[in-house]
Amino acid sequence: MIKRSFIGLAKPRLEYELLEDIQPELVRVPTAKKVTLFLDSPFDPYIKRENDLLKIGDKVKTGQKLQLTGDSGAYVISTVTGTISSITSFISDLGRKQTAISIEAATEEAIDETFANQSKQPGIKNLLAFLEGAPGNPNLKFFSGTEKTIGTIAILGADKDLLPVTNQYFVKSKTDAIKSGIRVLKELTGVANIVIVVPQSLMQAAGATGVQVKVVDSQYPAALPLMVMKDVLGQVVPAGKTCEDLGVCFLSAEAVASIGSAYESGQLPISKTFTLIKKDGGKILVSARIGTSVKDVFDACNIAVKDNDRIIFGGIMTGSSAYSEELPVKSDTDAIIIQDSEEIPLTTDYPCINCGDCIRICPANMPVNMLVRLLEASQYEEAVDNYDLDSCVECGLCSYVCVSRIPIFQYIRMAKKELARIKTAEATNE
Amino acid sequence: MSNQKKFIVSHAPFWLDGSRISIRSYNLMIAALPALLFGIAQYGMPAIGVITLAISSAIIWEYLWDVITKQAVTIGDGNAAVIGLLFGMLLPATAPWWFVIIGTFIAVIIGKQIYGGIGANAFNPVLVAIAILMLSWKYVFNFDGMLLNYDFNFLAVYPLAALKHFGVSGIESFNMGDLLMGQQIGGIGTGFGLGLIIGGAYLIIRGYIRWEISASFIVGMFITAMLFNLSDSARFAGPLVHLFTGYTLIGIFFLATEDSSSPVNFIPMLIYGAGAGVLTVLIRNIGVYVDGVVFAILAMNLVSPLLDMIRPKAIGKVV
Numbered sequence: 001m002i003k004r005s006f007i008g009l010a011k012p013r014l015e016y017e018l019l020e021d022i023q024p025e026l027v028r029v030p031t032a033k034k035v036t037l038f039l040d041s042p043f044d045p046y047i048k049r050e051n052d053l054l055k056i057g058d059k060v061k062t063g064q065k066l067q068l069t070g071d072s073g074a075y076v077i078s079t080v081t082g083t084i085s086s087i088t089s090f091i092s093d094l095g096r097k098q099t100a101i102s103i104e105a106a107t108e109e110a111i112d113e114t115f116a117n118q119s120k121q122p123g124i125k126n127l128l129a130f131l132e133g134a135p136g137n138p139n140l141k142f143f144s145g146t147e148k149t150i151g152t153i154a155i156l157g158a159d160k161d162l163l164p165v166t167n168q169y170f171v172k173s174k175t176d177a178i179k180s181g182i183r184v185l186k187e188l189t190g191v192a193n194i195v196i197v198v199p200q201s202l203m204q205a206a207g208a209t210g211v212q213v214k215v216v217d218s219q220y221p222a223a224l225p226l227m228v229m230k231d232v233l234g235q236v237v238p239a240g241k242t243c244e245d246l247g248v249c250f251l252s253a254e255a256v257a258s259i260g261s262a263y264e265s266g267q268l269p270i271s272k273t274f275t276l277i278k279k280d281g282g283k284i285l286v287s288a289r290i291g292t293s294v295k296d297v298f299d300a301c302n303i304a305v306k307d308n309d310r311i312i313f314g315g316i317m318t319g320s321s322a323y324s325e326e327l328p329v330k331s332d333t334d335a336i337i338i339q340d341s342e343e344i345p346l347t348t349d350y351p352c353i354n355c356g357d358c359i360r361i362c363p364a365n366m367p368v369n370m371l372v373r374l375l376e377a378s379q380y381e382e383a384v385d386n387y388d389l390d391s392c393v394e395c396g397l398c399s400y401v402c403v404s405r406i407p408i409f410q411y412i413r414m415a416k417k418e419l420a421r422i423k424t425a426e427a428t429n430e
Numbered sequence: 431m432s433n434q435k436k437f438i439v440s441h442a443p444f445w446l447d448g449s450r451i452s453i454r455s456y457n458l459m460i461a462a463l464p465a466l467l468f469g470i471a472q473y474g475m476p477a478i479g480v481i482t483l484a485i486s487s488a489i490i491w492e493y494l495w496d497v498i499t500k501q502a503v504t505i506g507d508g509n510a511a512v513i514g515l516l517f518g519m520l521l522p523a524t525a526p527w528w529f530v531i532i533g534t535f536i537a538v539i540i541g542k543q544i545y546g547g548i549g550a551n552a553f554n555p556v557l558v559a560i561a562i563l564m565l566s567w568k569y570v571f572n573f574d575g576m577l578l579n580y581d582f583n584f585l586a587v588y589p590l591a592a593l594k595h596f597g598v599s600g601i602e603s604f605n606m607g608d609l610l611m612g613q614q615i616g617g618i619g620t621g622f623g624l625g626l627i628i629g630g631a632y633l634i635i636r637g638y639i640r641w642e643i644s645a646s647f648i649v650g651m652f653i654t655a656m657l658f659n660l661s662d663s664a665r666f667a668g669p670l671v672h673l674f675t676g677y678t679l680i681g682i683f684f685l686a687t688e689d690s691s692s693p694v695n696f697i698p699m700l701i702y703g704a705g706a707g708v709l710t711v712l713i714r715n716i717g718v719y720v721d722g723v724v725f726a727i728l729a730m731n732l733v734s735p736l737l738d739m740i741r742p743k744a745i746g747k748v749v
């Protein structure tokens with residue numbers, strides 16, 4: 001853990017972790033006995049489910065597209081061959097209602113050929129119909145044509161959060177796959193303007209992809225999309241808007257590589273690559289099928305965890321902690337971090353003392369000290385109207401420096417979620 | 431499910447930079463040590479008595495409040511101790527015991543807890559107590575009277591009082607170096623200018639107080655004092671006299687910089703500090719009080735929330 005330095009006058013600097021020059025070896029986790037996949041639509045166990053396309057006991061193949069009902073359009077790609085053993089409701093950490101589908105893997109693997117047959121056809125349809133949940137979680141819904149128009153695709157070859165090096169790994173070692181991904185994207189989406197954003201050290205490797213290379217600063221939170229928009233692409237996203245509103249779609253390097261290799265080989269990629277950060281800070285790059293439980297990953301890497309440790313999905317600053325080893329690797333799991341119980345900072349329930357450290361570190365110039373007071377009182381609307389809540393780039397630095405150790409960042413995320421909920425509720429009422 | 435491991439589940443970020451309120455408090459107290467020890471050397475046992483009584487009574491008041499209002503006991507954060515310490519440092523070494531206890535009661539209970547506790551006080555609790563006491567028991571702050579029985583090897587008159595009553599000629603015998611080195615009477619911890627400056631510099635470097643407030647305080651005071659001095663140099667003392675006497679230096683580094691009652695944005699901090707500096711000199715030169723620091727800072731505390739509305743535009747904000 002990085003501690004406050006003796007000289008507290010200067011703001012703390014948090015540098016991104018860079019991929020070392022030595023190529024790290026990729027540890028492959030063997031196919032698990034059971035995988036759990038999440039379908040992005042709610043599951044209500046109490047209604048009659050005769051028309052469901054999936055039932056417990058169904059046999060599925062690797063690469064098969066799984067849909068629960070035809071109408072929601074939500075799907076996942078099975079990452080193993082086997083039998084569906086359970087379908088349950090699941091609530092993700094930010095309160096999204098999802099469906100968890102568990103599959104017991106069979107010993108023999110069989111590959112579903114649907115994508116291989118259809119991928120030859122032109123048009124964007126197949127890209128949307130098969131690769132939305134691909135490793136790296138490509139943000140493809142903006143290309144469906146009905147919504148917003150995208151003029152630029154920004155490939156993020158840097159890692160958004162502090163410790164992972166996953167995307168850098170892809171830029172460095174999967175340049176060919178990224179290259180074919182770029183070709184596919186150009187062809188299918190018609191977007192001509194594609195840039196790749198990388199840290200200084202990867203400029204050369206990124207140059208090999210043939211698209212314009214932009215360099216992002218090495219200090220957190222420079223690689224968060226909203227910060228990249230402002231400092232690298234020179235477009236400030238207005239408060240409350242998204243990058244896509246301005247016509248820029250961010251895709252991770254891994255997502256582009258997934259698209260590339262899917263179209264190159266005719267097989268849907270099913271393994272997620274992520275950085276596993278051990279208690280001593282050591283990093284391993286791991287590849288596991290999406291849906292593999294964290295426990296299986298730990299077993300494969302000989303990692304022991306004990307009670308009161310902390311397991312984090314994603315980065316140190318913005319990730320989420322897991323309550324169980326049974327939770328699976330998802331398509332957007334860029335890192336799994338294990339913190340020893342000794343290393344976990346204690347929090348307090350102190351009020352804000354108005355020290356102003358959060359104000360000085362906030363990259364978005366937010367009046368964080370005022371926000372805290374409003375959010376603690378659940379005055380969300382006021383927070384948006386007068387205290388710039390929607391300008392927050394969600395970096396978590398305010399919580400990181402807070403002397404009172406207030407979970408400001410959590411308040412902000414909850415407030416944003418709540419506001420979004422109110423907004424949709426209002427929209428449907430009209 | 432019994433063989434499942436139990437993990438700690440909490441919110442991002444999963445690193446914190448390790449700062450906490452108690453560390454802040456201890457550093458404030460460490461920074462106050464040079465000036466405090468000097469004061470104790472100068473005034474002896476009575477000074478030790480006042481300081482220990484002030485710190486302990488402040489802690490006890492806070493403890494009692496916590497118990498009576500059924501809150502978690504907060505004395506561990508050191509904030510009450512800091513309040514007691516700073517309050518004690520402003521008093522003459524001969525302040526009576528009941529006075530100290532009433533003072534810390536006002537500071538901790540009325541100045542801080544009634545507002546809602548740490549972070550919610552609109553005014554600096556120490557100054558609230560001093561201001562109320564000054565109005566009620568004025569004689570305790572008459573340092574010349576209170577310290578009559580001491581024998582010093584320097585001129586034992588309170589410089590600001592001399593200045594008020596006799597003009598610049600009243601303080602002619604003081605030289606700036608001596609004042610800086612604490613060769614003057616005053617509060618227990620307010621006389622040793624050099625010690626306060628060292629403590630302040632430490633706090634600024636460690637990031638526990640903001641240089642913007644201290645620096646602009648000095649500048650504001652300097653310019654105002656200089657203008658007065660230029661207009662009538664027989665009546666109004668020069669800027670250094672103002673800087674090295676009374677509560678000025680402890681005010682600049684330890685009182686005006688209190689977190690809760692001072693602004694947090696850059697420009698507001700500058701205005702706040704400068705305002706306190708200007709007001710201090712105005713009160714001293716044309717007001718009725720001998721020293722102006724207490725009321726100057728309290729006045730700026732009052733406008734601090736307003737000042738803090740001047741803030742940089744958040745990114746992406748169009749209006």
Ligand code: SF4
Binds near residue numbers: 409
């Ligand atoms: S998370 Fe905190 S520091 Fe980061 S942009 Fe939002 S308010 Fe500012």
Ligand code: SF4
Binds near residue numbers: 351356372403
């Ligand atoms: S860092 Fe924490 S205590 Fe300090 S002003 Fe911000 S919210 Fe308040």
